[in-house]
Amino acid sequence: MKTVKQADIIDVANHAGVSPATVSRSLNHPDKVKPDTRKRIQKAIEETGYIRNRAAQAIHGRRSGTVGLIVPTLDNAIFANLIQAFSDQLHSSGFTMLVATHGYDLDREYTLLRSLLEHRVEGVGLIGLDHKEETYALIERRGTPCVSMWNYIDDARIPCVGVDNYQAGRTIAKHVLELGHKDIALVFPEARGNDRAQSRLNGVVDVLNGAHVEIPKDRHIKTLYSIKHAREAATPLFVGDYIPTAIIAGNDVIAQGVIHAAHAMNVSIPNDVSVAGIGDFSGSAHMFPSLSTVRLRPNKVGQMAGIILDRLINDPESDASDHISISSELMKRESTQIFR
Amino acid sequence: MKTVKQADIIDVANHAGVSPATVSRSLNHPDKVKPDTRKRIQKAIEETGYIRNRAAQAIHGRRSGTVGLIVPTLDNAIFANLIQAFSDQLHSSGFTMLVATHGYDLDREYTLLRSLLEHRVEGVGLIGLDHKEETYALIERRGTPCVSMWNYIDDARIPCVGVDNYQAGRTIAKHVLELGHKDIALVFPEARGNDRAQSRLNGVVDVLNGAHVEIPKDRHIKTLYSIKHAREAATPLFVGDYIPTAIIAGNDVIAQGVIHAAHAMNVSIPNDVSVAGIGDFSGSAHMFPSLSTVRLRPNKVGQMAGIILDRLINDPESDASDHISISSELMKRESTQIFR
DNA sequence: GTGAAAGCGCTAACAG
């Protein structure tokens, strides 16, 4: 695999005329080595092109300096922001991040967790709270510091920092209701196996039902997570006379699809139909019309999760039962208006 | 860090009543162990909750099972697709991916490379070909398998698989020219320190100049990579009578900003002005109007890069001078039309 | 302040 024999700590030691132990010390406890010696060692390191071997360090029960992150997919604006913030936060604490994706396959998630543990990650970040029993059991058995991101649930089994999706659902539903709409349609992703979508949907439905607004089956559209699918799925809503006055989408991408469908069918947003999303994705504020939605602040979630995981790792005594909810906020914009 | 003492290979061996070596064999060369013994060992592994220690394996010169990926940022739809495909491909070859982000800071990139090498990644994926001399030197000195993604250049110093951004620029410029436009404006990101943007711009300008179309300074707008900024930056183009008949944007996100700006200024796309992007991002086909652009196929790039890196790692003899250009393709859609 | 020596968890010969 490597073409050249790589320098090891002994090469460096010989080069500097000291013992390997001194080189090791110079690297790990610089203050315990005479400045002069240290300088000589530093020079030898540069000349030999030596790079420390973390594996050899890790074997001494020392820290691996890695944390694992398991996400459904990278290819998704939802998580990009979150992951970036999580990564930044952990990097500033000196960790390198091992990332694995499972493509929404929870069996695979378990396998990946094992694989990450083989690499002796010092902590793990997960998305959501929907995991296999084996996954939870493995984490608990090993006592691996762990934090779940994105979804917030009161009685979550592991520390979680997330958005309160249920609350977000309630918020946007209330907003639509307050504008006077009663003929409301829902365009949501399949909720099974996706606790975020399920929570949002529950929030929306609870508020609507609480106001005695029922959603007929044919106005509860299911779609995939893509503008294209959402556009196609929503098109039937704009056919004929039985057109809703407002549409709540499960997220902003879907809302965008809905808006495109409306435009294509010559339905004006918001004059004919109000459209609301959830998420406030990048771009939602600058679409045309700009999208009324709920801001979820994924970067805050990622950052906070990073902080918590860092604390869990470095202070094992600390309370491992954080359940942090990052507040969300209604962003009232152009795509919704009062029902006349 | 860990609350409980974790089982090691010796615990498993005792538990199964065999020697550590047999456990190791059972894990690494299952065929060399009697099925019966193997089963007993498997049981012992489950009962003790043993998880292999990759660090201890890696120390034997064995493979670490990791590859590193250094990207400017995760928080960007451009790379999400690419990374996902790269990750998938490598995963299918049994690698776990270490990801680090440098936020467009090339000094940091070098540091991250070192850190990844400390973890003894077996190969490295980089974005673009703009790197510090030290970065290149380190890779060469170590003989670390390496592949650069996204940008394609004939004489690149390391294997690269990418989009030919120059060609993409040429393609879209030709398209606009063929539609009969001469009053053309450009809205591009700052090209310095961003070789992708620079290549695209060069391609566009070369074609335009070749057809004796000059772009006045005030029609070459610079913007940041965001719908919001692009919208604001492009707005002046639609003020007054001196309005271009076509606008070429450095990428689809910027094009989207331009279209929003036009809508807001009551300029019709494509009737008043044609707008073209580069990239064919998810959503571009389903916007309204759908966006004429050049499809870059980042997933192909990521996949191919994964294949090449895998080959470089597993077959050191193989030629390490691939320079693969993933073909791009003009996507003619609604946002551009013939100049009348 | 520095070196010698033991050993971390595991694997690869080498015997048996």
Next chain:
DNA sequence: CTGTTAGCGCTTTCAC
């Protein structure tokens, strides 16, 4: 087929 032995590259006592 399985156990014994000798390290891998490094860190950490324990002496000097």
